[in-house]
Amino acid sequence: MNIGIVGLxxxxxxxxxxxxxxxxxxxxxxxxxxxxxxxxxxxxxxTCDRAIAINAVDxxxxxxxxxxxxxxxxxxxxxSAIIPTVEQLLEYLSPETILTDVGSVKTPMVExxxxxxxxxxxxxxxxxxxxxxxxxxxxxxxxxxxxVITPTETTPPAAVxxxxxxxxxxxxxxxxxxxxAHDRAxxxxxxxxxxxxxxxxxxxxxxxxxxxRDLACKLSSxxxxxxxxxxxxxxxxxxxxxxxxxxxxxxxLSTYRQKLDQITAAIQQEDWETLxxxxxxxxxxxxxxxx
Ligand code: NAP
Numbered sequence: 001m002n003i004g005i006v007g008l009x010x011x012x013x014x015x016x017x018x019x020x021x022x023x024x025x026x027x028x029x030x031x032x033x034x035x036x037x038x039x040x041x042x043x044x045x046x047t048c049d050r051a052i053a054i055n056a057v058d059x060x061x062x063x064x065x066x067x068x069x070x071x072x073x074x075x076x077x078x079x080s081a082i083i084p085t086v087e088q089l090l091e092y093l094s095p096e097t098i099l100t101d102v103g104s105v106k107t108p109m110v111e112x113x114x115x116x117x118x119x120x121x122x123x124x125x126x127x128x129x130x131x132x133x134x135x136x137x138x139x140x141x142x143x144x145x146x147x148v149i150t151p152t153e154t155t156p157p158a159a160v161x162x163x164x165x166x167x168x169x170x171x172x173x174x175x176x177x178x179x180x181a182h183d184r185a186x187x188x189x190x191x192x193x194x195x196x197x198x199x200x201x202x203x204x205x206x207x208x209x210x211x212x213r214d215l216a217c218k219l220s221s222x223x224x225x226x227x228x229x230x231x232x233x234x235x236x237x238x239x240x241x242x243x244x245x246x247x248x249x250x251x252x253l254s255t256y257r258q259k260l261d262q263i264t265a266a267i268q269q270e271d272w273e274t275l276x277x278x279x280x281x282x283x284x285x286x287x288x289x290x291x
Pocket of ligand 1: 045
């Protein structure tokens with residue numbers, strides 16, 4: 001089986017590293033069978049060359065025509081490029097080719113791409129780092145992480161099964177839900193944290209005293225590292241989350257603002273009992289999350 005990846009950045013490159021490793025292992029074990037290959041397409045030739053050099057792909061090109069040889073294609077471009085890329089890609093694919101994406105928002109992708117390509121399966125491997133581009137790609141990025149698949153009533157079961165099988169190769173934990181449910185859920189646990197964390201960094205850098213600012217920078221340790229990580233990531237990704245998941249993000253931000261107001265009021269009123277109750281509830285609430 002040949003696996004195609006379009007968009008060789010953090011996610012596409014990391015997929016390539018794991019899948020190429022797996023296909024090489026399988027072909028070493030099954031000496032007679034035709035070895036499967038990982039084929040990559042990216043915008044820049046330098047990225048294609050680098051993807052080959054780090055063993056993320058067997059072959060790479062800036063031309064989507066390379067995907068004609070793929071049995072399944074993962075679209076791993078930035079969110080804004082997913083739909084235009086698929087529109088240009090379709091002429092090269094045979095009708096049996098399975099198409100999936102890794103976009104962090106699912107409803108617009110699934111609504112537009114499912115009618116264009118019946119063998120389309122929406123997907124979202126939920127792993128990342130603060131870095132982007134092919135240099136950020138890493139082995140086992142998806143291991144132990146959720147891989148959400150968002151099939152619709154019309155998605156062929158065989159297409160879903162293949163995406164699930166590949167997610168299992170990545171050692172990810174597979175979840176299936178509707179695109180709308182996915183977008184509402186990730187607004188709380190992925191998209192809202194980006195904006196909260198970004199606001200934290202923005203607030204901490206407003207300290208007017210240069211000396212205090214310098215001291216705060218030196219003293220910042222695990223607490224600040226954990227809470228600032230997602231706000232210090234790829235800005236393009238954050239903008240895309242807000243743009244494509246706008247309604248769910250606005251709802252989560254508005255609820256977050258109310259929660260912040262409650263904390264602020266308790267501190268203003270020196271209502272330590274209320275603050276403690278609040279923090280006791282959040283301490284208990286955190287254990288509900290699978291992280
Ligand atoms: P990234 O590191 O910036 O990689 C995207 C790559 O796509 C770029 O390196 C670029 O390669 C290439 N590209 C851009 N436009 C293209 C086009 N029109 N055609 C072909 N290649 C193109 O971004 P990423 O973090 O991997 O994110 C990719 C996708 O994964 C997004 O849809 C995002 O929503 C999703 N995702 C991200 C995360 C995360 O935490 N980062 C997690 C899960 C899912 P060149 O160097 O060739 O320009």
